[in-house]
Amino acid sequence: xxxxxxxxxxxxxxxxxxxxxxxxxxxxxxxxxxxxxxxxxxxxxxxxxxxxxxxxxxxxxxxxxxxxxxxxxxxxxxxxxxxxxxxxxxxxxxxxxxxxxxxxxxxxxxxxxxxxxxxxxxxxxxxxxxxxxxxxxxxxxxxxxxxxxxxxxxxxxxxxxxxxxxxxxxxxxxxxxxxxxxxxxxxxxxxxxxxxxxxxxxxxxxxxxxxxxxxxxxxxxxxxxxxxxxxxxxxxxxxxxxxxxxxxxxxxxxxxxxxxxxxxxxxxxxxxxxxxxxxxxxxxxxxxxxxxxxxxxxxxxxxxxxxxxxxxxxxxxxxxxxxxxx
Amino acid sequence: xxxxxxxxxxxxxxxxxxxxxxxxxxxxxxxxxxxxxxxxxxxxxxxxxxxxxxxxxxxxxxxxxxxxxxxxxxxxxxxxxxxxxxxxxxxxxxxxxxxxxxxxxxxxxxxxxxxxxxxxxxxxxxxxxxxxxxxxxxxxxxxxxxxxxxxxxxxxxxxxxxxxxxxxxxxxxxxxxxxxxxxxxxxxxxxxxxxxxxxxxxxxxxxxxxxxxxxxxxxxxxxxxxxxxxxxxxxxxxxxxxxxxxxxxxxxxxxxxxxxxxxxxxxxxxxxxxxxxxxxxxxxxxxxxxxxxxxxxxxxxxxxxxxxxxxxxxxxxxxxxxxxxxxxxxxxxxxxxxxxxxxxxxxxxxxxxxxxxxxxxxxxxxxxxxxxxxxxxxxxxxxxxxxxxxxxxxxxxxxxxxxxxxxxxxxxxxxxxxxxxxxxxxxxxxxxxxxxxxxxxxxxxxxxxxxxxxxxxxxxxxxxxxxxxxxxxxxxxxxxxxxxxxxxxxxxxxxxxxxxxxxxxxxxxxxxxxxxxxxxx
Numbered sequence: 001x002x003x004x005x006x007x008x009x010x011x012x013x014x015x016x017x018x019x020x021x022x023x024x025x026x027x028x029x030x031x032x033x034x035x036x037x038x039x040x041x042x043x044x045x046x047x048x049x050x051x052x053x054x055x056x057x058x059x060x061x062x063x064x065x066x067x068x069x070x071x072x073x074x075x076x077x078x079x080x081x082x083x084x085x086x087x088x089x090x091x092x093x094x095x096x097x098x099x100x101x102x103x104x105x106x107x108x109x110x111x112x113x114x115x116x117x118x119x120x121x122x123x124x125x126x127x128x129x130x131x132x133x134x135x136x137x138x139x140x141x142x143x144x145x146x147x148x149x150x151x152x153x154x155x156x157x158x159x160x161x162x163x164x165x166x167x168x169x170x171x172x173x174x175x176x177x178x179x180x181x182x183x184x185x186x187x188x189x190x191x192x193x194x195x196x197x198x199x200x201x202x203x204x205x206x207x208x209x210x211x212x213x214x215x216x217x218x219x220x221x222x223x224x225x226x227x228x229x230x231x232x233x234x235x236x237x238x239x240x241x242x243x244x245x246x247x248x249x250x251x252x253x254x255x256x257x258x259x260x261x262x263x264x265x266x267x268x269x270x271x272x273x274x275x276x277x278x279x280x281x282x283x284x285x286x287x288x289x290x291x292x293x294x295x296x297x298x299x300x301x302x303x304x305x306x307x308x309x310x311x312x313x314x315x316x317x318x319x320x321x322x323x324x325x326x
Numbered sequence: 327x328x329x330x331x332x333x334x335x336x337x338x339x340x341x342x343x344x345x346x347x348x349x350x351x352x353x354x355x356x357x358x359x360x361x362x363x364x365x366x367x368x369x370x371x372x373x374x375x376x377x378x379x380x381x382x383x384x385x386x387x388x389x390x391x392x393x394x395x396x397x398x399x400x401x402x403x404x405x406x407x408x409x410x411x412x413x414x415x416x417x418x419x420x421x422x423x424x425x426x427x428x429x430x431x432x433x434x435x436x437x438x439x440x441x442x443x444x445x446x447x448x449x450x451x452x453x454x455x456x457x458x459x460x461x462x463x464x465x466x467x468x469x470x471x472x473x474x475x476x477x478x479x480x481x482x483x484x485x486x487x488x489x490x491x492x493x494x495x496x497x498x499x500x501x502x503x504x505x506x507x508x509x510x511x512x513x514x515x516x517x518x519x520x521x522x523x524x525x526x527x528x529x530x531x532x533x534x535x536x537x538x539x540x541x542x543x544x545x546x547x548x549x550x551x552x553x554x555x556x557x558x559x560x561x562x563x564x565x566x567x568x569x570x571x572x573x574x575x576x577x578x579x580x581x582x583x584x585x586x587x588x589x590x591x592x593x594x595x596x597x598x599x600x601x602x603x604x605x606x607x608x609x610x611x612x613x614x615x616x617x618x619x620x621x622x623x624x625x626x627x628x629x630x631x632x633x634x635x636x637x638x639x640x641x642x643x644x645x646x647x648x649x650x651x652x653x654x655x656x657x658x659x660x661x662x663x664x665x666x667x668x669x670x671x672x673x674x675x676x677x678x679x680x681x682x683x684x685x686x687x688x689x690x691x692x693x694x695x696x697x698x699x700x701x702x703x704x705x706x707x708x709x710x711x712x713x714x715x716x717x718x719x720x721x722x723x724x725x726x727x728x729x730x731x732x733x734x735x736x737x738x739x740x741x742x743x744x745x746x747x748x749x750x751x752x753x754x755x756x757x758x759x760x761x762x763x764x765x766x767x768x769x770x771x772x773x774x775x776x777x778x779x780x781x782x783x784x785x786x787x788x789x790x791x792x793x794x795x796x797x798x799x800x801x802x803x804x805x806x807x808x809x810x811x812x813x814x815x816x817x818x819x820x821x822x823x824x825x826x827x828x829x830x831x832x833x834x835x836x837x838x839x840x841x842x843x844x845x846x847x
Contacts, residue, residue, distance in 0.1 A: 070417045071443045091795055160600050180604055181809050268603050270805035272798065285794040290410065 064297040077293075084297035094298070097281040100274060105255040107191045113251055115195045116202030117244060121232060123203065124210050139200025151265035154193055155180060180266060183274040190266065190275070194259065209243040210236055245323045253310035256302045278302055352386040352694065354685045361683060362394040362423040366412040367669070367741040369733050371395065373427070377736025378703045386694070389686045394423050410434065417443060422674035424683060427741035431481055432472075432668035436780045439480035445673040445680055446478035454681050455688035458482065461745070468666050470845050471777035475785070482687050482743025483670035488751060489772055490763050491561060492545075492661040494649055495629050496621040499641040500527035508647045512552040515650040519597040522620040530617075537620040538592070539599040541610045545623045546602050547804065550576075550585025551660045554652045557582075559776035561664040564797060566837060567776050573837040577800045578825055586807050586814045593808050603805065614644065623661075627751070630758035646762030648769050659771040666777060670743040690744045699744035702737040717753050728754040779840035788836045792829030799828055 033040055059074070064084060066077040088094045119139065126132040142150070157164050158179040166176040179185045217235050226234070260279035267275040278298060286295025310325075318324035365373035373393040374380070384390050397415035409430050416422065422443055428434070435444045451458045462469040472479045501508060501518070504525050509515040519537035521527075528535060540546055544563040551557065556576035559567025566573050576582055592598050599605060599613075613619030614632050617639050622629070626646065636642040649657045673683050689695040701708040701715045708715045721731055729751075732738045738750070752760070766772075781789060803821055806812035814821075 069438070069441060070414055071438045071441050073420075087791055093795055093798060155604050159604070178600060178809070181805070182811070268805060269798070269801035270603070270809055270811065272802050284798065290414070291790055 061296065061300055063293050064300045066293060068293040068296075070292070080293075084294045085301070087294060088298055088301070093276065093285075094278075094281060096273070097276050097278045101256055101258055101277040101279075103274075104187055104190065104258050104277060107187055108194060108258070109251060109255070111191055112195050112198070113248065115199040117206050117240075119199050120203040120206035120210060121236065123207060124236065125228065125232075136200070139203070141200070142197040143201035145197070147259070147261045148265060150193065150197060151262060154189065154266060158189065181268050181270045183271050186267065186271045186275045190263065193262065193266075205247065206240060206243060209240040213239040241321070242323045245317055245321055246325060249310065249313045249317060249325050252313040253306050255309055256306045352689060352692070354387045354389055354682055354689070356388070358384075358388050358390055359679060359682055360390045360392050361425055361677075361679065361686070363391045363425040363427065363671075364395045364412075364416055364423045365393070365427040365671075365739075365741050366395060366397070366409050367427075367429050367739070368409070370739065370741075374736060378706060379698055379736035379739075382698060382703050383689070383695070387686055387689050389682065391425065394421075422676055424674050424677040424679065425671055426674055427671035427739075427743075429667075429669040429741055431670055431672060431741075432483070432778070435480035435672045436474040437786070439474055439478065439672070440476050443675050444480045445675055445677065446476075446480060447482070447673065447684065448477075448479055450673075450680055450684040451479070451688075455684050455691075457688050457691035458684075461691055467777070467845070471666055473844060474780045475782040475840065475843070481670045481672040484667045484740045484743060485665060485745045486663045486667060487746040488748035489662050490626055490766055491663045492623055492625055493629075493646040493659065493762055493766060494621065494623050495644055496647050497522075497527070497619075498643040498645050500620060502641075503527050503529075509650050510648075511651045512653065515552070516592070516597065519592070519620065520595070523596055527620070528617045534618060535620055536599045536613055536618050537597045538622065539605070539609055539613050539619045540602060540622050541607050541624060543603045546589065546598060546808070547586075548623055548660060549589055550582050551658055552650055552652050553581055553585035553588055554654050554656060555579055555581030555583070555585035557660060560778070561661060561775065564801070565776060566834075568774075568841070571842075573776075573779075573834050573841050575800075575830065575834065577804065578822065578830065583814060583818055586804065590808050590810055590814065594810055603809075615639075617642075626759045626762055627755055630756050630762065633756070633758050645758055646765060648765060649771050657769065657771055658773050659766060660773065662772045662775065664775055664777070667740065668778070669740050671741060687743055690742065696745055696747065699737060699739070699742060700747040700750045702732055702735045707732065707735065707737070714749070715747075717750075722754055779837055779844055781836065781840050785836040785840055788829075788832055792833050796825060796828045796830045796833065799824060 063074055063077065065079055065081060066074070067080045067083075068074070068077045123132060123136060126135070145153075156162070158166070160166055160176045160178040163179075165179070169176065177185070179189060213236060217239070218231060221231050221235060256278060258277045258279065260277060260283065263275055263277060263280050264283065267280070279302075282295045282298045286292065286298065314324050314326065363373050372395040373391060375391065375393055380391060395412075396419055397412035409428050413426070413428055413431070413434050416426070417438065426435075426444070438444060439446065451462070468483075468485070469479070472481070472483060474480055496508070496518070498508075500522060504521050504527055506518055506521060509518045522535050522537040523533060526533065526535070538546070538549075542563070544557065547557045556567055556579060557563070558565045558576060564577070566575055568574075589598070593600075599609070602609075605612075610619070610622060610624060610629070610632070615635060615638070629644065630646070632644050633642065635644075649659050651657045671687070673680055673687075677683055690699050697704070697708075697715050701717065704710065704715075706718075707721050708717050710716075717728065721728060724731060729738060732750075738746075755763075803812065803817070807814040807817075
């Protein structure tokens with residue numbers, strides 16, 4: 001670039017404020033990229049990744065509206081409009097699956113979301129370093145165990161003849177229960193397992209947030225004679241509130257995504273009435289029997305609901321707490 | 327390494343001699359021809375070109391198979407979805423190899439064959455494959471079962487030989503100990519199981535015996551046959567059946583209702599493993615070796631094998647007994663080996679050598695090809711004795727089970743279209759299994775199986791739309807009834823209403839139409 005061009009640009013930037021034409025914007029962008037190209041270079045791999053693995057596959061979403069045949073391919077399969085959605089919503093098992101998804105997610109949110117926060121606050125109060133580290137390691141561990149193993153542990157623990165739960169109940173003279181075939185027990189077991197597995201690992205992000213709180217706040221609180229309980233309520237929690245809200249928004253976006261591998265491993269036909277969620281329904285009826293188009297329709301529905309939920313949560317949060325993802 | 331070369335050299339020379347002997351009979355092309363193959367099966371995720379069986383087939387036919395398998399997948403589950411995934415992946419990749427072999431290939435080729443992904447085989451067989459032609463002419467019902475809705479055949483199947491699959495097994499030593507005789511009727515069977523539960527046959531002073539157990543919970547449902555019900559029409563669980571020339575579903579029958587009512591009672595009384603739905607595939611191993619299990623319904627060969635436990639458990643004797651008679655006096659064994667599997671191989675639609683390929687498929691139906699497919703290579707795995715293939719002692723006495731040894735050389739390859747020879751299995755079956763089979767042969771307990779139907783696209787649509795929902799509903803009710811959270815007697819009418827509301831009758835109608843078209847009755 002020559003000097004004259006540079007001067008011209010300088011002139012343009014000045015005038016943009018008054019006259020924002022497309023051309024000026026483009027020139028400004030060009031200039032900006034030219035100056036900051038290292039940063040854009042660093043951004044590039046992520047952008048390419050997003051395009052390849054997130055945007056390009058969206059092309060395939062259209063099979064939700066087509067009579068899809070793998071051999072004919074996406075483009076050559078004929079359009080069928082809303083037929084697959086019609087099929088889904090005519091099916092009371094699908095409706096039930098939506099209901100179960102929401103109920104399990106709500107339970108997860110109510111009991112599963114606060115658990116890592118409480119755990120992090122508790123760890124924060126532990127003063128003995130060795131004890132603290134040991135305890136943390138123990139609660140992180142289940143996160144690293146494969147879902148299949150977790151399901152095996154749960155199945156064994158709740159077994160009616162040899163399971164530890166029924167054995168303990170036996171000490172108190174209670175009859176043994178075949179938990180995993182009881183619809184009313186499925187959700188508590190599933191949500192409980194989730195908390196046991198993930199609460200420890202989930203607490204890391206909150207611990208990090210707590211570590212970022214300015215120590216001088218606590219120091220002045222101590223000078224003012226605040227108790228630990230008061231410090232937690234008045235300093236720690238308000239300080240990590242933005243983190244909590246961001247995590248909550250992300251969580252709400254995942255409401256339709258229940259960890260269905262664990263459900264598939266734990267559920268039985270007898271517990272489908274409470275355990276069958278949208279993803280397991282899609283797996284059983286769509287993928288196992290090769291109906292990719294119907295499965296895509298269910299997946300698309302899921303995504304749209306999740307999108308609406310995230311948008312709502314984000315907007316509400318921005319309005320009332322001024323914290324938001326974007 | 328030296329030994330390996332030596333063996334290879336020996337093998338090469340033996341292969342060469344057999345070529346010299348049979349050159350004219352089996353050679354398909356003068357110059358070696360390479361055909362690409364995709365092969366996926368639970369025991370071999372790819373086609374191995376160095377399998378001795380492949381080497382010998384090469385030498386004989388001059389056709390070389392070249393492995394191009396995509397999506398190699400060893401995952402196994404009851405539905406064999408891993409194999410279907412591999413096939414779908416291959417099709418989605420847009421390149422179809424010359425030959426495609428897989429388990430669960432039937433529905434796949436019947437769906438995509440008419441669209442052009444696979445070649446119809448009827449004319450090719452008529453013109454170029456005398457052995458296949460003869461085979462199908464002798465067995466017209468097999469040809470009917472193979473056909474797609476357009477009347478064409480799109481794959482050459484793996485055809486199992488031998489009739490027997492599962493049988494009822496019971497602890498004979500426990501019967502002796504309690505002074506009971508082998509149960510002949512369902513009532514006696516019930517009394518026997520109750521005695522197992524209450525009279526402590528394992529003698530440890532605790533009522534920890536599990537009278538009836540099963541590795542797969544549908545084997546509990548199988549017991550409805552003891553009350554004249556049915557649990558499946560084929561060797562696949564929950565399958566349809568043929569009744570008076572029409573397709574019906576066993577889970578909508580009166581006998582099933584009666585059977586479930588009684589099984590719920592058995593379950594409540596503890597005559598059935600309380601954990602039957604969650605104990606899983608290791609339950610047979612666990613319950614037998616812990617001296618807890620009393621009776622089951624499982625495969626002849628593998629279950630008989632547990633008699634080896636007699637060295638650890640005094641007097642242990644777990645043998646087959648004839649199916650107990652139902653209240654109406656019928657004694658049936660519902661499970662049998664199906665004469666034709668949905669496994670086998672097909673010719674890809676873009677294959678440039680269809681004639682050579684069908685001749686190659688035909689080779690495996692010649693006497694020599696069939697022996698190769700069943701027993702491995704002559705002189706290595708077997709010798710010819712009086713015109714019969716007899717396994718070498720080194721094969722029979724190895725620590726490795728005979729079938730595993732055969733899989734490793736490329737024999738008994740169930741994703742290859744071939745006709746199994748039961749003699750291969752008989753040579754290494756244990757004596758308890760052979761005794762049991764003789765017992766079942768004598769009583770003639772087997773029943774005919776439903777071999778499946780091929781749909782037209784619009785029929786397929788009806789089936790796909792309703793059947794998964796209906797099936798889920800059936801299984802859900804079934805389990806709640808057994809577990810006692812529901813009552814089959816009280817809920818039966820509502821259940822039948824729901825089945826019809828969910829479209830069972832529509833499914834049965836399209837299946838009956840397809841059945842009549844295919845089997846012409």
